[in-house]
Amino acid sequence: MGVPAFYRWLAEKYPMVVVDVVEEEPVEIEGVKVPVDTSKPNPNGLEFDNLYLDMNGIIHPCFHPEDRPSPTTFGEVFQCMFDYIDRLFIMVRPRRLLYMAIDGVAPRAKMNQQRSRRFRAAKDAADAAAEEERLREEFEREGRKLPPKQQSQTCDSNVITPGTEFMAVLSVALQYYIHLRLNYDPGWKQIKVILSDANVPGEGEHKIMSYIRGQRNLSGFNPNTRHCLYGLDADLIMLALATHEVHFSILREVVYTPGQQDKCFLCGQVGHLAANCEGKVKRKAGEFDEKGDAIVPKKPYQFLNIWTLREYLEYEFRMPNPPFKIDFECIVDDFIFMCFFVGNDFLPHMPTLEIREGAINLLMAVYKKEFPSMGGYLTDSCTPDLNRVEHFIQAVGSYEDKIFQKRARLHQRQAERIKREKAQAKRGDDLDPHVRDDLIVPIQRFQGSRLASGAVPAPYEQNGSHKDNKERNNRARKAARVSTPGSSIAAAIVEAENDLEAQERDNKEELKSMLKDALREKSDIFNSENPEEDKVKLGEPGWRERYYEEKFGARTPEQIEEIRRDVVLKYTEGLCWVMHYYYEGVCSWQWFYPYHYAPFASDLRDLGHLNITFELGTPFKPFDQLMGVFPAASAHALPLQYRRLMTDPSSPIIDFYPTDFEVDMNGKRYSWQGIAKLPFIDEARLLAEIKKVEHTLTPEEARRNSVMFDMLFVNGSHPLSPYIYSLNSKFGHLPDKERNEIKEKLDPSASGGMNGYITLRSGDPCPPIFRSPVDGLEDIMDNQLKCSG
Template structure:
């Protein structure tokens, strides 16, 4: 789902769902920084029980943080993450549970999207490196000094994938952080912490949802549990709705300020949101730290309250004279299902529906109009009623011609406007600079060599010359009057040089972003891709299947159309099951790059859709399925050779170049990467031949593990873990997997499930720091166990008995 588009739609249509977070800041007392006491009441007026972190929404921003220089080592990334989590903890202050969920191996349906993203990331990184080298040479010709390029462990963000060495070290670093906080922070002392790292299969947010669904309606479960989930993906909102837990908030950064929706938070420019920002971060003059690095203000945060969204939806879906009494909980399920049509992580969105064009409003309007004649709801918990789905989507399809015609008109106007603006800008650039008011510069400011050649000085040279002319007499006076030594003058000159290099570095970064954006803009291309489909013009359906699917005859078109409709409908059923019950097939995926039209989903009730559960890939299998050859360094040698050796039997899976279909979009990153789909049988057959070469450490990275549960020794649950260790502490590691004890929900704070022994010492007296500059934990008081979910039971898609619904806002 388009993250900024959906969140923007939601916040604009239902403004009261978002509430600004009140943050308490640390204070300084006599130069000593005093952290916030998180054991005190939450200043937001809410006391949350559980905080869940979709950790990939933390890891990625910490590879490229906005409030500090980009890290060059993993240790710096970890320190950034610790600060990030600390800030979130201060905002939420959970009283029972902190759940950290890192993406593990994903279902095959998600792996296709991951493959596309990682191949694009590698290609973009290569293009950016070439452009940066060109700019560096240009700066050098101008005599502008730049700091030397630093070697960095973080240059390839593709390592944020299960199975890599980085993810293994990350798990240890987070275990250290958890021990640190549980030992020393009063706000953490009485909470449980679950760490589900990259060796536990499943996407982070879906592991969280499995935990929440697994607790509901069991003995000891509190129906008024207050949940808070942090993450950046828009689908978290749908997942929260699907739990039917009323007291649920989504914590996220503010993408834009209400009332200034067209203004980017980062650069202050209009026309895009922060999530799509390619420009330079907005900085006020003079805001620099002691190292000379520009200071970026902290982003504010918001709570998106699900109970308020439910109230809005209840109001939105009121229907006059309904054919039967409306069950609002079923309406919520139908709303979630409808939103799948505008895009999700597992299916391409229909060409008919674009969020920015009001697609969700259209879907809701059609639903309300057709509800009396549909005969009932679109879904029953996780199961779509395909006969009603066909009725509904055919009604949506009746608008396709109008939608495409309107879109074509808008695209034509946009193209004409952009071409006109670019032409005006070009004419302005071609004017003689000496007759342009904004470029008139005193001749005395020009550098000699540049003036002699008749060249126009860069703004850097203009400012530098001005500083140099004005500062020299002042420097001489200072040196003379103070009697400072020549050494002091040299130090000052070196400081000026360093400041100049920093300024050049910032300019380089800004120009690099501008250059990359310009190159990715189809309106700057001399040979823009021709739109051969021409949606909205007669014959668009046949042209679509001819151009996008390679159909050449009417029989081929009909055969492809039927198969695409079948696979897409399978996908809708798969996604609905995934949201409500978990994975129903690890191997299923949508085998096309494009979606059908809404009007193509016909005869759905005749389809027989079943799924086979299967099993998840191993971490290295997934890496081989989603990584480009440029990221092969993160894999063991024999695996690496399968990706890079020209004679590899699967070398065709790793193209160094690939077609990007712009598909009517403006920027290259919005296009569709037409990568070959992985043949699972071929891939696994070749991997099997080299798996025996793994070292013990690599084999561990390639294994499946369990969630880890941590508590302080003073927690009521700790005696049960100590007791388990006393009874089974001498059991060989290979037999530990069979041992588990059911949790008593009373000492666990209402948590159900099982605990089991972890390998190694569950409570080492000293926990060694894996992070540079952080001290070992001495006299450790934290104990760890394995945590396993309760036995599977059906998710009841409605609020549990005893829930107290918050007072309505009368929206």
């Protein structure tokens, strides 16, 4: 759906849905930091029962954080994650449950998007490495010192995928963190913690929703349970609405604040909108202290309150003289379904509708206008009524010509303006006033007595480049310090070493800034001497035929109609699949949309005659998914024989792993917005080749490739603890295979209203010592935790 676009639309249209989070900070007394006591009331005036963490929204920011240097080891990533979760826990302070969900194996419909992202990431990383090497050589030719490149375990973020060694170690690290907090933090003592790691199939947010759906339909569930869900994806808002739970909040970083329309959401700078963004990196100015550490304020957080959004939607969808009594819960379902048309993770973007062009407002206006004649709601729980959907989307399609014509005019204006501004920049008309010769104070003015007394010269000379002047000024500072009365040789040496380190640090920061600039410039089609020609020309007569010719390879009117029918069938299947996924879970693990492009809104006709059915099937194993989504550049994360299937030129499936591929800009400005035209995986061929090498896995690799269950942790003082202890006493002597089949039903009165079954995990459910998997953190020597499946 596009996080910045949807969240921005929501916060602008319904400003009261977001509330700033009040954070309580740890205090420092005589140099000792006193942690926040989370057992005390929440300073936000809300008490939450359950906190759910979509862990991929934590793992990725910790892998490449914005407010600190990038980590180089997995241990640093884990420590960052522990701090991250601590901060979220302090904000929310759940009283009953903390549910931590890591993405497991995804449905095939999602894997195509994952494959595109990971191939693009590998391609971008290779381009960035080549550009960085070029800049380093340029710096060396100029005699500018740079610190050596650091070896890093985190250079390939593709390892954040089920089945990799990183994900296995991450699970152990999170288990250690849970043991640490449940043993020693008073705010954790009476809560249950569920960890659903990467070996449990399903996307993190959908595992959370499956848990909520399962609980609310069983006895003992409190309908007034207060839920809080943390995550970065826009679809979490839709998923929260789909639960029909009133007491629900989404916790997230502030990405857009109403009233900040002049701030660009692409580069984060004020003074222009995204449509006018040239992708320039913000200049560093006072962002580093004397030690070179980043001084970046903590990102603020907001609660997006679903109950307030529901009130807005109820007001928004008021209709005079409705044909029957309105059921607001059905309106909510229809709103969620309509939003699928502007984007989701499982279907390509429909060319008709763009959030930034007001697409959601258009959908809502058409819905209200057509509602009396539709004869009912678009959906019935998880099932779309295709006749009504056709009526609705055809009404939307009637606006297509106007939408495309307006888009073409705006795109043309933007292109002309940007070319004009770039031409001015080349002529030097818009030089930054700080570097214009007529505004530079010559450094010679400051020579003489002030320089001899240690005064720092002006930052620029009249002649020479900025880099040359920086070098001269550093030497001048050094000379000034050495000539100061009372200075010693040793002090001068220390000063010189500090200057050298500072210089290297400055050079490194400048290289990073130049690298960002260079990569952004290369990705901008307005900088290309031979920009990709727009052959479809949406808005000009004949755009539909040209679209199917260019995007689908159709050549005759008969081929166009044949492809259109199949595209519409598969796209409609996709809409039904997504609706089912949101409301009841996966209805087919194998189904996927087999095209790179979507149909037009006006193409969705004759839907009532379509026969839509799904077969559930089974999820891929973790290594199967890795083989389906990884490029060859990430083959290092797979076992040797699997790796060879991706990299050996004689591999029967080597065609699945192209080193280069076409990126269709499809009317977009930046290359990262384009469509990666990768070949779709032939599942039968892939699994047949994998089966031939599966026997080569070591026991540890086989464990990483297996399907597991959620893990439940409680403190020894929790009412559930005796149940786990009793289960272990009765069946702990059995072999792992047999004990894993033993299930005991939970008593909701003892579990705080939670239903389900508990089973025994392999090993001791309460090990007296839990070894730390993270360097620098101590072992837990007096563990009081109980753990079950």
